[in-house]
Amino acid sequence: MVETREIEHVGDLLAYASPGDPLAWLRRGDGIVGIGSVGGYERGPRSAPGSDPASLPTPADTWRHIAETAEVDDPVGLPGTGLVAFGTLVFDPRSSGTSRLVIPQAVIGRHHGRSWVTRIRPADTTLPDPAVERRPYGPYWSATLGPGTLNPEGYQAAVRQAVDRIVAGELEKVVLARDLVGTIPADADVRRLVRALADDYPDTWTFAVDGLIGASPETLVTAARGVVTARVLAGTIPRGTDAHDDTEASAALAHSAKDLDEHRFAVQSVLATLGQHVRHLRADPEPFTLKLPNLWHLATDVAGDLDDHASALDLVAALHPTAAVAGTPTDAALDLIRLLEPFDRGRYAGPVGWIDGEGNGEWAIALRCAQIGAGPARNFAGYSATIPVVAHAGAGIVAQSNPDTELLETRVKFRPIVDALA
Numbered sequence: 001m002v003e004t005r006e007i008e009h010v011g012d013l014l015a016y017a018s019p020g021d022p023l024a025w026l027r028r029g030d031g032i033v034g035i036g037s038v039g040g041y042e043r044g045p046r047s048a049p050g051s052d053p054a055s056l057p058t059p060a061d062t063w064r065h066i067a068e069t070a071e072v073d074d075p076v077g078l079p080g081t082g083l084v085a086f087g088t089l090v091f092d093p094r095s096s097g098t099s100r101l102v103i104p105q106a107v108i109g110r111h112h113g114r115s116w117v118t119r120i121r122p123a124d125t126t127l128p129d130p131a132v133e134r135r136p137y138g139p140y141w142s143a144t145l146g147p148g149t150l151n152p153e154g155y156q157a158a159v160r161q162a163v164d165r166i167v168a169g170e171l172e173k174v175v176l177a178r179d180l181v182g183t184i185p186a187d188a189d190v191r192r193l194v195r196a197l198a199d200d201y202p203d204t205w206t207f208a209v210d211g212l213i214g215a216s217p218e219t220l221v222t223a224a225r226g227v228v229t230a231r232v233l234a235g236t237i238p239r240g241t242d243a244h245d246d247t248e249a250s251a252a253l254a255h256s257a258k259d260l261d262e263h264r265f266a267v268q269s270v271l272a273t274l275g276q277h278v279r280h281l282r283a284d285p286e287p288f289t290l291k292l293p294n295l296w297h298l299a300t301d302v303a304g305d306l307d308d309h310a311s312a313l314d315l316v317a318a319l320h321p322t323a324a325v326a327g328t329p330t331d332a333a334l335d336l337i338r339l340l341e342p343f344d345r346g347r348y349a350g351p352v353g354w355i356d357g358e359g360n361g362e363w364a365i366a367l368r369c370a371q372i373g374a375g376p377a378r379n380f381a382g383y384s385a386t387i388p389v390v391a392h393a394g395a396g397i398v399a400q401s402n403p404d405t406e407l408l409e410t411r412v413k414f415r416p417i418v419d420a421l422a
Helices: 059-069 152-167 191-200 243-254 257-274 312-319 330-340 403-421
Strands: 002-007 023-027 030-035 040-043 084-088 099-102 106-111 114-120 173-185 205-209 212-216 219-224 227-238 278-283 288-291 295-306 351-356 361-365 369-372 386-397
Touching: 023 191, 030 084, 040 059, 040 084, 059 084, 059 099, 059 312, 084 205, 152 173, 152 330, 152 386, 152 403, 173 257, 173 330, 173 403, 191 205, 191 212, 191 403, 205 351, 205 361, 212 351, 212 403, 219 312, 227 243, 227 257, 227 386, 227 403, 243 288, 243 295, 257 278, 257 295, 257 312, 312 351, 312 361, 369 403, 386 403
Parallel strands: none
Antiparallel strands: 002 114, 023 030, 023 205, 030 106, 040 099, 084 099, 084 351, 106 114, 173 386, 205 212, 212 369, 219 227, 219 361, 227 295, 278 295, 288 295, 351 361, 369 386
16 A cells, blocks of 8 residues: 655655665755665566576566556655655676665655655555654764776776777777775764765765665656656766866867767667657757766757656666667677676666656666665674775777776766765
């Protein structure tokens, strides 16, 4: 049984989340926060040992079954009300990581000045309602990230190898990432990290799902009552040190042949995929420069009307991985990523977001993020004093790419999560 009721205005949604394992999706103060869990979906190495991954149900199919059997009482009818699941999916189907949909016991939400609470109870069990109350924030804490498996010199070498493959005609573009690692205090209130990202990058999707915490500027897909939208980001340059330098940086990006080529590959991949599900598909004729606190992106907005019964998760499955986070052609890019990146991306650059019982939802690409700990639930008693953290950042490599420039781009992209952790 799912029951949504409007409540008095909620000022700080994040204050209701779990300090140790928050479940949140926020933008400009609006969004949803989950409390507890009543189940969902899990797919990973431990979910069905020995089985063929292709034979396992997809997140979209599992969610469709759950939604069809749910009894929903939702007079509010706003985005994020009714039956909702938060999700985080791995980048690569060969990943040793786990994809999850989490159905919370309760959801606190806010949209355009209206607030609500949703309670979700399984029909076959009796669970006490979770406490829906503000939880005081714990003390401030800090952490530092350092070189991971692929250090800066190794990353530059990987870029050179990728350029050689592209020049040889094996592919047109590949996105290569590197990693940073560190630890945080075992008793850290990780809502502090979510809050820092939300405050510093209010126009991004700030998320916390199963320990994956970040602030992504890139919308993979949004589905809302038959309208489908996406925002493609590819092509990056750091912000200038003053107003004059910043204007010059934006103009340089807008006229960069290398970045425009990279962006075109990403837009074409999204249009080709959405065209199978969407009619009246529209896209900006030319990219615009999107300003974020630390960098400029080339961006293109895409929109259309849903032409079939695809849910947000169906569209996610069709779109991912886009050329913006993998490359072109996709299969060749994935093969090269597996060869040149000496680590498993896990959920980095994978889809993250939420879906409701009608198939509507908002999904971003998990960028500017860090994975806190591992496993389906974090038990602080299982750690001595610290919890591991890993973060990734990447850059799109094309024939004209320069290893020094691409390394600098990853440093700029690491800045949001490194600054927030510090």
